[in-house]
């Protein structure tokens with residue numbers, strides 16, 4: 001548990017400095033709670049990619065408490081900020097819970113180019129294997145020859161089987177083979193890597209639909225979970241990707257927000273929690289195999305405020 005908190009703290013340190021660090025500074029310099037202080041905090045939140053909607057909600061709630069005399073000192077503003085953020089990101093969902101479906105659960109990993117899909121597949125495989133799940137991965141990125149090799153290295157590192165495509169083969173056909181193999185081998189979780197695709201390219205989005213449809217020939221549709229990988233450094237852009245991918249595959253069940261260690265704008269996690277109805281399953285806090293962590297809202301808030 002200590003290590004868990006430690007990796008959240010390390011991975012989110014730039015965001016902490018940029019958001020909570022700056023608010024703490026502003027609060028420290030303020031003699032009283034006034035419009036100037038609240039405007040300053042609003043600016044810090046927006047600039048930290050917390051998003052307009054979550055920022056407005058937070059500031060409005062603080063203002064109400066100030067008006068009702070529930071907040072009197074600048075220090076209390078910081079305490080209130082913490083509880084407002086907690087309320088927004090709060091979840092008691094266990095992203096590692098695969099449910100009790102018969103046969104393999106399939107995670108279809110998708111996203112725009114370079115968001116961290118392939119490395120996340122490798123990290124997830126290690127995570128679920130450690131949880132005692134029989135895990136298998138499949139390389140359905142048939143566009144880039146190097147993608148399959150990249151995944152093969154991760155498979156070896158994580159000690160899981162890999163179903164690989166021959167170059168140029170149809171990704172839906174590979175997905176079908178992988179699902180069939182997973183079922184035959186009594187696999188608990190099959191994680192499918194797909195090629196990066198711009199959400200504006202309709203034919204590539206159709207391909208995802210086709211992969212999903214083919215999978216339903218092997219497992220019930222409830223066993224197929226569409227997971228969208230978002231690059232945490234791309235800020236508000238990430239939010240629009242959720243909408244388009246959701247339309248393409250009819251629903252996205254969960255998000256993986258990567259590269260939070262590389263950004264001061266991890267406030268995007270708060271923006272996503274506020275504006276999107278899709279939950280965050282895992283967050284990427286580094287490049288090592290253990291750096292993809294199940295999103296734990298309490299630990300997230302602690303890491304920012306401790």
Ligand SMILES: Nc1nc2c(ncn2[C@@H]2O[C@H](COP(=O)(O)OP(=O)(O)OP(=O)(O)O)[C@@H](O)[C@H]2O)c(=O)[nH]1
Pocket residue numbers: 111112113114115116117118119120141147194195196197258259260261262283284285286287291
């Ligand atoms: N620092 C950091 N780097 C990450 C994280 N997740 C992924 N990366 C890096 O991001 C780069 C791209 O990762 P990939 O997994 O290849 O991305 P992809 O989405 O599969 O890319 P395409 O298949 O080309 O669309 C790699 O250098 C990864 O190491 C993270 O959480 N933190």
Ligand SMILES: [Mg+2]
Pocket residue numbers: 117118119141147193194195196
């Ligand atoms: Mg890839």
